[in-house]
Each structure stands twice: as structure tokens, then as C-alpha cells.
Amino acid sequence: MKRSITLLVSLLIGIGGLIAQPETEETVERTPDGAVIHRLVDQMPRFPGCENSDKPAALKNACAKDKLIQFISNELRYPEEASKEGLEGMVLVSFVVDESGQIQTPEVARDIGGGCGEEALRVVNLMPQWIPGMHEGEAVMVRFNLPIHFKFQANTAESDDETTQYKLIWGNARPEGVPKAELERLSEETVYVRDLYGKIHPVSELELEYERGLRYKRVAGDDEISEQMAKVIRKAGKRSRIILSAIIQGQDDFLTIRQEFIVR
Numbered sequence: 001m002k003r004s005i006t007l008l009v010s011l012l013i014g015i016g017g018l019i020a021q022p023e024t025e026e027t028v029e030r031t032p033d034g035a036v037i038h039r040l041v042d043q044m045p046r047f048p049g050c051e052n053s054d055k056p057a058a059l060k061n062a063c064a065k066d067k068l069i070q071f072i073s074n075e076l077r078y079p080e081e082a083s084k085e086g087l088e089g090m091v092l093v094s095f096v097v098d099e100s101g102q103i104q105t106p107e108v109a110r111d112i113g114g115g116c117g118e119e120a121l122r123v124v125n126l127m128p129q130w131i132p133g134m135h136e137g138e139a140v141m142v143r144f145n146l147p148i149h150f151k152f153q154a155n156t157a158e159s160d161d162e163t164t165q166y167k168l169i170w171g172n173a174r175p176e177g178v179p180k181a182e183l184e185r186l187s188e189e190t191v192y193v194r195d196l197y198g199k200i201h202p203v204s205e206l207e208l209e210y211e212r213g214l215r216y217k218r219v220a221g222d223d224e225i226s227e228q229m230a231k232v233i234r235k236a237g238k239r240s241r242i243i244l245s246a247i248i249q250g251q252d253d254f255l256t257i258r259q260e261f262i263v264r
Contacts, residue, residue: 029143037096039143041135045097047071048128064131075123078150082114086152090216091120093146099139101130109145109214120148145213166193166201168246168259177264180238187230193248193257204254205247208232212240236263 027040043057050063081087092110095103106124111117124146133142171189178186193201208229210217219229236242245258 035141037141037143038133038135041133041140041142043134045101045133045142045144046131048101048131051131071127072123072148075126076148077119079115079119082112082116082150085114087112087114087116088151089116089149090211091116091148091150092214092216093117093120093124093148094214095124095144095146096141097130097133097144098141099132101132103127103130104141110216112150116150123148147211163250163255163257165196166248166255166257167195168193168244168257170244170259170261173261175259175261178242178261179264180236183233183236183263187225187233189225191225191244191246193246201248203246203248207245209243209245210236210240211243212237215240238263 027038029037029039031037044061046061046064047068048064049067050060055063089112090110091108091112093106094109095106098104103124106121108117108121132139134140168191170191171186173182173186173189191203191206193203195201203223205220206223206225206229207218207220208225209219210232217232219226219232221229225233233242240263242261242263243258244261245256247254247256249255
């Protein structure tokens with residue numbers, strides 16, 4: 001089956017807007033000259049394009065997220081080297097949005113090679129001026145960690161239609177929010193795939209990815225949640241993401257059914 005290249009762009013959502021939480025719970029950092037860079041503020045910076053509206057802040061934040069994803073999707077190109085080598089994965093770019101909304105000191109915090117880090121950094125450097133973050137009534141500098149996923153995805157009508165016929169089920173977990181208190185129980189649940197007619201399809205292989213700020217883990221296994229996966233699930237922090245990918249036999253080929261879950 002032929003494959004075409006599709007870029008999947010993913011952002012973590014946090015309090016007050018778009019934010020990827022750092023590994024530690026500290027909310028500020030200091031530059032060598034003593035300037036304060038915040039990691040969590042009353043109103044996070046926003047990508048521009050959604051300010052001419054009387055909508056509540058939450059809706060503006062959602063609009064800004066969509067605008068940012070659209071911008072990255074339009075500008076990002078799969079590097080030739082990464083394409084030839086079949087490299088996939090997450091690149092994490094860290095940058096500061098200053099008091100005027102300018103992007104400062106962008107850097108690649110996590111790379112997968114093949115030119116993907118350089119490409120992600122190039123696109124971040126193309127970003128327009130943001131709406132600055134606010135804290136205690138003042139514009140402040142805010143740290144952003146932006147994860148960008150490079151992934152090959154089948155793009156024929158046949159494969160797209162077939163993939164959408166399946167859904168990954170993990171106990172009673174809802175993708176939009178899994179309570180942290182439920183993770184202990186869910187770590188022992190069976191992951192399965194169901195089609196539109198309710199038929200259960202056996203899982204050949206299961207993969208777990210965990211993302212929280214700069215932290216990223218990937219654990220591959222057999223057809224069920226392994227003990228290593230269970231440990232990752234039980235230790236997952238709030239505002240992190242657990243991504244489960246199950247491989248099943250489709251009509252003509254193996255298919256990967258993927259589902260993301262946000263920990264609340």
C-alpha cells in the first residue's frame with residue numbers, strides 16, 4: 001500500500017490556554033541577568049488571529065490553538081532525510097514569549113534526527129507576534145514547550161475510510177479527560193478495538209507513548225498492557241497525555257488504531 005506524507009501537529013492544553021507543562025512543578029525560572037520567565041500564569045500567551053471577538057477567554061484559547069495548528073501544518077515540510085529514513089516521532093521546541101508577544105530564544109529540546117528538529121525550529125522562527133501572557137495584571141515573559149509530531153500516514157481514500165471504521169477502547173476512559181485517580185484501575189484494563197458494528201478485533205501489538213512537557217516515553221509490547229506500560233500509566237501526572245496505538249488486521253493490510261487520552 002502506497003503512503004503519502006502527512007504531518008500530525010499536536011499541542012498540550014493547560015490552564016488558561018496553550019501550555020506544555022515542564023517536568024518539575026516550578027512555575028518560574030530566571031535568566032543569567034535575573035529576569036523572570038514564568039511557566040504558568042493567569043492568562044497564557046495566545047497565537048494571534050482570535051482577538052477581534054467578544055467570546056470568552058476559553059473560546060479564544062481554543063481558537064488560538066486551531067490557528068497555531070493551521071499555521072504549523074501550512075508551513076512545516078517533512079525533511080527529505082527523515083522521509084528517506086522513515087523517521088517518525090515527536091520534536092519538542094522550547095521558546096519564550098516576551099512581554100510584547102515576540103518569540104525569544106527558540107531551541108530544540110527533543111529531536112528525532114533527520115532534519116526534523118531544524119525544520120520545526122525554522123517554522124517556529126516564522127511565527128508572527130503573539131498576544132502576550134498576563135500575570136497579576138501585567139504582561140510577562142512565558143516559557144512554552146511546543147510538541148510537533150512527524151508521522152507518516154496513509155492518505156488514500158480506501159485506507160482513510162477503513163481506519164475510521166474502528167475505535168480503540170480502554171476501559172471507560174474518555175479521551176478528553178481521564179481522572180488521575182482512575183489510572184491505577186485502568187493500568188489493569190484490557191485495550192481492544194471495536195468496529196462500527198460492535199465487533200471486537202484482536203490486537204496484534206500495543207504501543208504506549210507518554211508525554212508531559214519535556215518528558216517523553218515510548219513502550220512497545222504484545223497484545224495487552226505490559227507491566228512496564230502499567231508503571232508508566234500509574235505514574236502519569238496531571239495534564240499529561242497517554243497515547244495508545246493498537247495494530248489490528250484490516251481488510252487488506254494491518255492497520256494502526258491510535259487514541260490519545262488527557263490526564264486530568
